Amino acid sequence: MFLEQEADELIKAVNYVKENLAKQTEDLAAEIIKCFKNGGKVILMGNGGSAGDAQHIAAEFVGRFKKERPSLPALALNTNTSTLTAIGNDYSYDVVFSRQIDGFAKPGDVVIGISTSGNSRNVYLALALAKQKGCFTAALLGKDGGTIKNIADLPLVVKWPNTPRVQECHIFIGHSVCELVDRAF
Structure with a gap:
């Protein structure tokens, strides 16, 4: 059945994350905790x-994830x-994020770009500027990580050919x- 096949593929993709990206996920949480503190x-x-x-992720920090804790500053x-x-x-669509990074980002902030292809030009340019401004940069990427994997301090690449599975991961x-951040606060 269709749903069973989709579920089986999702389980395989999540297992890929568990086996290959657990340390990077914990490293990202540690950087975010340090940033907030x-x-x-x-x-x-x-x-x-x-x-x-x-x-969605920004809302989990500002509101709450699973437990009551102070609101944490995050924006999308x-x-x-x-x-x-x-x-x-x-200007151009290529700079819709970097122009905002120029106005909002400060040294010590964590800037996270998300791109299933790894090649979103506007995300790439924003992460490059964030690094120049002294921010820690991370990226949630898909496929082979594209060009963005080369600019982010911490690229988390879900090497999976199916975009919906990458997004779910x-x-x-x-x-x-968010769970690890909740535990710290």
Whole structure:
């Protein structure tokens, strides 16, 4: 049956994450915990489904994940349509995130780009600028990691050919990070 096949593939993809990205996931959580404890913020971004994931993870930090704790400062750069369309119109879609990084990011912040292809130009340019500004950069990527794997301080590459499974693994990683952050606060 179709659903059984999809579930079996998802289980295989999650097992890939468990076997290959557990340490990187814990390392990302540690960087985020350090950032929050030092008064920094987490900035996330992505396009399409990855934009939804960025917004989802930011909401888990600002609201709560599983337990009561103080609100933690996080934002997704893809949520303000006025900002996105103004920058896209006045400059270019390639800089819709880097222009915001220029305004919001401070040294010590954690900036996370999400791209299932690993080749989103606007995510790449934003991570490059965030590094220049003294931020720790991480990326949730798919396929072979694309060009972004070369710019991020911590690339987490879900080497899977199927985009929906990559996205499901990205939110699994995001939720795992949120759980570890919850435990620290």
